[in-house]
Amino acid sequence: MSAGHSTLTTLGAGPAKSAAPPAALPTAAASVAAVLATVALTATAAASVSRVLPGSGPTVAAGAVVVAAAVLTLLRPALRAVRSARRAATAWSEQRRTDARRAASEAREDAWTALGWCLAALVLLGAVWFLCTNDRAVQRTFFDGQVIGISLKETASAFGTNLFIAVVAQVLILAWGLALALARMAPGRAGRPLRLLATTYIDGFRAVPAIIIIYLIGFGLPLAEVPFLSSLSPVWFAILALTLTYGAYVAEVFRAGIESVPPGQTAAARSLGLSQSATLRHVVLPQATRRVVPPLLNDFISLQKDTALVNVIGTIDAFNQSKIFASNHFNLSAVTVVAGLFILITIPQARLVDRLVAREQRRGKGA
Amino acid sequence: MPFIEIDAVHKSYGDTEVLRGIDLSVEQHQVVTLIGASGSGKSTLLRCVNGLEDISAGEIRVGGEVASGRGTDVNRLRRDVGMVFQHFNLFPHMNVVRNVALAPMRVAGVPRAEAEERARTLLARVGLADKADRMPDQLSGGQQQRVAIVRALATQPRALLLDEITSALDPELVAEVLAIVRELAADGMTMLLATHEMGFAREVSHKVCFLHQGVLLEEGPPEQIFGDPRQERTRAFLRRIVEAGRL
Numbered sequence: 001m002s003a004g005h006s007t008l009t010t011l012g013a014g015p016a017k018s019a020a021p022p023a024a025l026p027t028a029a030a031s032v033a034a035v036l037a038t039v040a041l042t043a044t045a046a047a048s049v050s051r052v053l054p055g056s057g058p059t060v061a062a063g064a065v066v067v068a069a070a071v072l073t074l075l076r077p078a079l080r081a082v083r084s085a086r087r088a089a090t091a092w093s094e095q096r097r098t099d100a101r102r103a104a105s106e107a108r109e110d111a112w113t114a115l116g117w118c119l120a121a122l123v124l125l126g127a128v129w130f131l132c133t134n135d136r137a138v139q140r141t142f143f144d145g146q147v148i149g150i151s152l153k154e155t156a157s158a159f160g161t162n163l164f165i166a167v168v169a170q171v172l173i174l175a176w177g178l179a180l181a182l183a184r185m186a187p188g189r190a191g192r193p194l195r196l197l198a199t200t201y202i203d204g205f206r207a208v209p210a211i212i213i214i215y216l217i218g219f220g221l222p223l224a225e226v227p228f229l230s231s232l233s234p235v236w237f238a239i240l241a242l243t244l245t246y247g248a249y250v251a252e253v254f255r256a257g258i259e260s261v262p263p264g265q266t267a268a269a270r271s272l273g274l275s276q277s278a279t280l281r282h283v284v285l286p287q288a289t290r291r292v293v294p295p296l297l298n299d300f301i302s303l304q305k306d307t308a309l310v311n312v313i314g315t316i317d318a319f320n321q322s323k324i325f326a327s328n329h330f331n332l333s334a335v336t337v338v339a340g341l342f343i344l345i346t347i348p349q350a351r352l353v354d355r356l357v358a359r360e361q362r363r364g365k366g367a
Numbered sequence: 368m369p370f371i372e373i374d375a376v377h378k379s380y381g382d383t384e385v386l387r388g389i390d391l392s393v394e395q396h397q398v399v400t401l402i403g404a405s406g407s408g409k410s411t412l413l414r415c416v417n418g419l420e421d422i423s424a425g426e427i428r429v430g431g432e433v434a435s436g437r438g439t440d441v442n443r444l445r446r447d448v449g450m451v452f453q454h455f456n457l458f459p460h461m462n463v464v465r466n467v468a469l470a471p472m473r474v475a476g477v478p479r480a481e482a483e484e485r486a487r488t489l490l491a492r493v494g495l496a497d498k499a500d501r502m503p504d505q506l507s508g509g510q511q512q513r514v515a516i517v518r519a520l521a522t523q524p525r526a527l528l529l530d531e532i533t534s535a536l537d538p539e540l541v542a543e544v545l546a547i548v549r550e551l552a553a554d555g556m557t558m559l560l561a562t563h564e565m566g567f568a569r570e571v572s573h574k575v576c577f578l579h580q581g582v583l584l585e586e587g588p589p590e591q592i593f594g595d596p597r598q599e600r601t602r603a604f605l606r607r608i609v610e611a612g613r614l
Contacts, residue, residue: 262456264452264454264456265456265458267414267419267452267456268450268452268456268457268458268515269458269469270418270419270441270445271417271419271445271449271450271452271519272445272449272469272470272474272518272519272522273442273443273445273446273470273474273522274442274469274470274473274474275442278473278474282469282473283458286460287458287459287460290460
């Protein structure tokens with residue numbers, strides 16, 4: 001420590017010299033090249049598509065023109081990027097540092113915008129190519145309009161079974177998951193056996209694949225000849241199996257939610273004379289449930305898709321129904337229908353989860 | 368007879384002994400203040416009196432009844448002794464009225480309409496009538512702490528425990544909270560409080576206790592503790608407070 005300097009501050013050698021901005025010209029040039037290459041690829045793809053689809057030349061050409069025109073609009077930001085990059089270089093050589101950095105930053109943003117949209121166009125072209133390659137093998141097998149038309153009605157009505165299983169299971173899972181979570185958090189020495197049981201259950205059912213639980217319940221329960229339970233229909237076996245499996249996941253979601261409520265909330269409620277159960281009911285659970293809705297919905301989306309697993313015990317759900325069509329027509333387009341149905345119900349829920357998470361974050365900021 | 372009697376109380380978390388044999392009594396209508404550095408055991412002592420923490424040894428009596436150890440009816444105890452916390456701990460999912468009315472409804476079984484009516488009256492008395500239907504996060508810290516005090520009073524306790532209730536507040540909001548405590552003291556509410564507001568402690572207390580590392584080193588009337596402390600540790604503590612410009 002040299003004399004005269006305070007012990008708390010270090011005096012530097014003046015402001016740092018600013019370095020030259022990273023060169024933007026290569027990126028800008030690359031974006032122009034990418035735009036031109038994408039346009040060329042669009043033309044090539046259009047040519048090969050019209051070869052495998054004889055008689056639909058005008059439609060294919062129109063589509064290609066639309067894509068190519070859309071890509072060509074990217075030339076504007078790409079060329080602007082080149083101009084900005086040049087401007088940046090000039091400004092730097094004239095010692096106008098701020099202007100140089102600003103122009104270089106503009107060039108980079110324009111270039112990356114053009115590159116990004118080129119990537120999107122290339123993914124689209126790739127998908128078209130995949131459908132048409134090998135004399136439209138993929139398109140014929142999975143997107144045969146005729147087979148889709150024939151199978152649509154019955155597959156969609158069999159999808160009702162998937163929805164029924166999902167809805168009933170979700171209701172049961174909420175109750176079972178909460179019960180498991182509370183058991184896992186049972187307090188004190190007396191709560192230990194309960195905690196142990198719940199922990200073992202949760203670990204076990206999260207470890208075993210859902211399809212095996214469905215198999216074991218579907219084929220095991222009838223053999224066991226348990227009164228009432230063994231005489232249930234396969235649909236109810238499926239509901240039971242999925243409830244047992246997903247109850248374990250949801251228990252952990254609930255537990256995380258309950259533990260995320262600050263301990264001060266419990267202390268305040270107890271200090272007011274509320275009993276442990278009243279505190280849980282009126283103070284802890286209302287706050288916990290709000291926080292667990294997004295992860296809970298995620299688990300439910302996953303559960304809805306797993307209803308397709310029940311075909312292993314002979315339940316006629318949408319997937320099983322589509323497999324019947326598949327073997328009758330030697331064509332998998334009916335399976336595509338099932339995929340479409342799942343997409344139809346799942347994507348809105350996924351968007352809903354996003355909105356709920358965003359809302360929860362706004363609330364978290366104390367807005 | 369003292370209302371709160373703390374008798375040779377020990378409290379440990381694992382191997383750490385936080386309270387090392389505390390003897391203290393609070394008479395009815397008396398205001399007793401705990402001062403001392405952070406970690407000296409003030410908050411832990413208050414939480415023990417409220418049954419939020421179990422004590423390791425000793426005994427606590429409230430209103431002549433044993434209020435510590437196995438089988439204590441903590442819910443009954445807490446109706447007699449209310450508590451206010453440093454971080455307010457209002458229930459964020461309920462509006463202000465419901466916060467105040469919750470315990471009367473769920474503990475004493477008062478019908479909702481009546482409980483909320485009484486809550487509004489109490490809120491009006493601390494100047495928060497217009498905030499009754501707001502959510503807690505729409506209130507300033509000082510307003511939240513005033514609601515927390517009202518919430519503790521709604522069950523009509525015979526004593527209040529105040530755990531550093533102004534420590535989390537911006538300086539300009541401290542006065543509005545202390546004004547209520549001052550008023551409660553004038554009304555004869557029995558209070559045991561932990562605080563860093565030495566000026567306030569001096570003004571409002573009947574007795575001041577200095578805690579140091581889990582031991583009650585010195586107690587006496589405020590004039591004596593602040594004016595003529597006997598223990599070297601108390602003098603050192605107060606000297607640091609004065610150096611920080613807080614007394």
